[in-house]
Amino acid sequence: MHAETDVRLSRHARAWILVLALVLLGGGATAYTLRAASGRQTGATGTPVAGFTLDGARPGALHFRDTATGRVARLDPSASGGRVAGGPACDRFHAAGPTALCLVRRPGVPARSYALVLDDRLRETRRIALPGIPSRARVSASGRMLAWTMFATGDSYARSSFSTRTSILDLRTGYLVKNMEQIPLTLDGRRYHAPDVNYWGVSFAADDNRFYATVSTGGRTHLVEGDMANWSARTLRENVECPSLSPDGTRLAFKKRVSEGPREPWRLYVYDLRSGREHPVAERRGIDDQALWTDPGTLAYGYGGAVWSVPADGTGEPRRLARGASSPALPR
Amino acid sequence: MYLATTGRRDAPPTPSRGRRRVPGTVLALGAVSLVTDISSEMVTAVLPLYLVVGLGLSPLQFGLLDGLSTGATALVRILGGATADRGGRHKQVGGLGYALSACSRLGLLLAGGSAAGIAGAIAADRLGKGVRTAPRDALITLHSPPEELGRAFGTHRAMDTTGALLGPLAAFALLWATAEAYEAVFAVSFCVGAFGVLLWVLCVPGRRRSPKPPLRPASPGPRPGAEAAPRARGGVFSALRSPAYRRILLCAALLGATTVGDAFLYLLLQQRLELDATWFPFLPLGAAGVYLLLAVPAGRLADRIGRRRPFLYGHGALLLAYGLLLAPVTDVLLLGGVLVLIGIFYAATDGVLMALTGPFLTEGRQAGGLALVQTAQALARLGAAVAFGAVWTASGPRTALVAAGLALAAALCCAAGFLPASDRPAEPTPLRED
Numbered sequence: 086m087h088a089e090t091d092v093r094l095s096r097h098a099r100a101w102i103l104v105l106a107l108v109l110l111g112g113g114a115t116a117y118t119l120r121a122a123s124g125r126q127t128g129a130t131g132t133p134v135a136g137f138t139l140d141g142a143r144p145g146a147l148h149f150r151d152t153a154t155g156r157v158a159r160l161d162p163s164a165s166g167g168r169v170a171g172g173p174a175c176d177r178f179h180a181a182g183p184t185a186l187c188l189v190r191r192p193g194v195p196a197r198s199y200a201l202v203l204d205d206r207l208r209e210t211r212r213i214a215l216p217g218i219p220s221r222a223r224v225s226a227s228g229r230m231l232a233w234t235m236f237a238t239g240d241s242y243a244r245s246s247f248s249t250r251t252s253i254l255d256l257r258t259g260y261l262v263k264n265m266e267q268i269p270l271t272l273d274g275r276r277y278h279a280p281d282v283n284y285w286g287v288s289f290a291a292d293d294n295r296f297y298a299t300v301s302t303g304g305r306t307h308l309v310e311g312d313m314a315n316w317s318a319r320t321l322r323e324n325v326e327c328p329s330l331s332p333d334g335t336r337l338a339f340k341k342r343v344s345e346g347p348r349e350p351w352r353l354y355v356y357d358l359r360s361g362r363e364h365p366v367a368e369r370r371g372i373d374d375q376a377l378w379t380d381p382g383t384l385a386y387g388y389g390g391a392v393w394s395v396p397a398d399g400t401g402e403p404r405r406l407a408r409g410a411s412s413p414a415l416p417r
Numbered sequence: 418m419y420l421a422t423t424g425r426r427d428a429p430p431t432p433s434r435g436r437r438r439v440p441g442t443v444l445a446l447g448a449v450s451l452v453t454d455i456s457s458e459m460v461t462a463v464l465p466l467y468l469v470v471g472l473g474l475s476p477l478q479f480g481l482l483d484g485l486s487t488g489a490t491a492l493v494r495i496l497g498g499a500t501a502d503r504g505g506r507h508k509q510v511g512g513l514g515y516a517l518s519a520c521s522r523l524g525l526l527l528a529g530g531s532a533a534g535i536a537g538a539i540a541a542d543r544l545g546k547g548v549r550t551a552p553r554d555a556l557i558t559l560h561s562p563p564e565e566l567g568r569a570f571g572t573h574r575a576m577d578t579t580g581a582l583l584g585p586l587a588a589f590a591l592l593w594a595t596a597e598a599y600e601a602v603f604a605v606s607f608c609v610g611a612f613g614v615l616l617w618v619l620c621v622p623g624r625r626r627s628p629k630p631p632l633r634p635a636s637p638g639p640r641p642g643a644e645a646a647p648r649a650r651g652g653v654f655s656a657l658r659s660p661a662y663r664r665i666l667l668c669a670a671l672l673g674a675t676t677v678g679d680a681f682l683y684l685l686l687q688q689r690l691e692l693d694a695t696w697f698p699f700l701p702l703g704a705a706g707v708y709l710l711l712a713v714p715a716g717r718l719a720d721r722i723g724r725r726r727p728f729l730y731g732h733g734a735l736l737l738a739y740g741l742l743l744a745p746v747t748d749v750l751l752l753g754g755v756l757v758l759i760g761i762f763y764a765a766t767d768g769v770l771m772a773l774t775g776p777f778l779t780e781g782r783q784a785g786g787l788a789l790v791q792t793a794q795a796l797a798r799l800g801a802a803v804a805f806g807a808v809w810t811a812s813g814p815r816t817a818l819v820a821a822g823l824a825l826a827a828a829l830c831c832a833a834g835f836l837p838a839s840d841r842p843a844e845p846t847p848l849r850e851d
Binding site: 236 | 465595615616681812
């Protein structure tokens with residue numbers, strides 16, 4: 086064969102350069118990996134500390150995920166640092182009534198996640214394996230209905246888009262909807278089919294049957310009202326994400342897309358279901374969270390590694406409730 | 418005829434078929450692709466996780482970052498091809514592409530949490546990928562005997578796919594071993610990519626296959642007629658002067674426009690089987706495995722019976738996959754059948770299309786000509802995906818699949834009548850220096 090090349094090196098010399106490069110690059114890669122691995126400890130273990138329970142908490146105590154430990158924690162003025170972090174390790178957390186929902190992710194091939202259903206003593210009662218990255222977790226006020234959302238990255242292998250999978254679990258019947266995408270959807274008054282339908286951010290009404298959620302299709306997001314008994318959903322209005330129903334069932338707090346750019350694309354809004362009017366709250370930053378009603382007039386949400394609160398009526402200003410925290414919850 | 422088309426006056430008559438070795442250059446190019454694909458698929462596999470879990474970017478922000486760089490790739494590919502053709506700088510242009518992609522991993526490391534930095538790194542990777550593809554395929558064409566192009570491309574694609582399969586495994590193993598140190602994945606990916614660039618620099622010859630002694634870059638003056646490239650007239654679109662090339666281009670675009678994209682097929686498969694979503698990422702791996710196994714046999718078959726037939730059969734396999742998704746068959750048959758058919762489709766069309774196109778390109782214009790075919794096919798497929806999504810939205814998945822099947826069948830009939838009957842130009846491509 087004609088072995089002429091631009092680089093006029095002997096076969097021997099090229100082989101030696103390649104071996105040398107292999108040793109150097111391989112050594113560098115190994116060293117970097119070892120250094121990176123030694124700087125980290127594997128995640129906190131999932132078992133809660135004895136005595137840390139939902140029913141043992143002072144009524145109205147704010148619970149959240151403590152960023153430093155990855156554990157569920159609660160504000161406690163009597164404890165040092167003002168908080169106790171003794172709950173299970175969760176990536177997303179929510180609790181209401183006698184039930185808590187803890188979403189955890191385990192690294193591996195593929196990345197596996199679990200939805201853990203916990204009772205009021207934070208003992209695990211059910212474990213559901215799911216693919217994806219935990220995103221939203223909600224427990225209905227009674228503690229009976231659970232809903233959660235995962236980002237599924239595998240849907241588009243070797244491609245860089247996301248889809249979501251939203252699951253609903255009825256604790257009384259034990260019935261689990263692993264992926265609610267097949268729910269018959271009426272969009273703008275017409276039955277709708279599309280391959281790109283995605284749901285996320287479910288919020289249940291007090292009757293544990295009606296729910297609100299986001300549906301995204303064709304690049305737009307809609308607020309849907311769903312009915313568990315009829316297993317149907319219809320869209321109400323556009324540009325609503327992660328709705329959260331107020332305790333009295335009259336208003337929805339939600340994320341509204343206000344900018345097309347990647348920086349701070351959302352604002353937190355409150356929508357009145359009866360009057361059909363909406364208004365922004367006094368939080369000017371781009372909130373990407375499903376807000377929590379801590380009382381009929383106040384919202385809490387995660388932003389920038391902390392939990393904040395703001396009045397729901399558009400007055401006042403944001404106040405930081407806890408630093409190094411996310412996933413606010415208020416078990417009653 | 419063989420003597421003229423192999424471009425080698427002193428070449429012996431084609432030896433008895435079967436036992437010839439794949440040219441060393443093709444193996445070198447395949448090794449570069451294998452190593453580079455390990456590097457790039459490592460990043461592709463973990464990037465969404467890193468951005469959302471590691472950095473806390475929302476998927477929307479990630480989508481915007483990603484969209485920024487996708488559109489430019491088609492243009493860059495043609496530019497890369499055209500530049501490579503100028504003076505036969507395939508090695509330099511391709512090497513630039515490989516180096517750019519490798520350096521984009523360093524960009525990811527340095528960007529930290531900055532969205533703009535990450536967008537830049539992703540764009541650099543895409544740019545590198547676009548730039549290098551056509552010069553690399555042109556080099557395969559230039560360094561393989563025309564009658565064995567199919568096998569050469571098959572070998573290259575099999576090695577390429579091997580890298581693509583190993584990459585995600587390596588990345589997830591690293592994440593597991595380091596308790597999710599994403600920066601370690603990027604660092605290792607950079608090292609692997611840098612090794613790929615070095616392989617390219619040291620093992621891939623730069624000039625076209627030529628019976629003459631190599632040109633000395635230091636003495637360009639004395640023999641102006643020695644290099645074929647400057648004499649080929651016209652730019653990228655000069656290839657369009659060949660009627661056979663125009664037919665191939667048209668058929669590639671036509672068939673591409675009726676190819677709905679395997680992502681949709683996997684989605685339909687998952688829905689039919691009610692497959693647990695955990696296993697969803699493994700569907701494309703199954704098809705890739707079949708592709709890997711069949712790429713070389715398909716290329717050899719193409720060399721033996723002519724390249725148009727495997728290319729058509731491959732699309733026939735895709736049509737069968739559509740049919741299987743509509744047919745009332747058992748789950749096992751459906752799953753195995755669709756994955757095998759998608760694998761056959763890629764094995765019989767991807768490299769074979771390049772092997773089909775290569776002989777119809779003027780010396781010194783290969784990269785541009787190949788780039789044009791690849792871009793036309795890619796754009797047509799993009800259009801097909803949009804149209805398929807629209808029909809699905811309007812009338813449901815079954816209707817969309819039936820429509821896609823009918824369109825593909827019609828396109829196949831057209832292509833069968835339209836693709837050049839012979840693998841070679843009726844008159845040998847003028848190789849003027851011979």
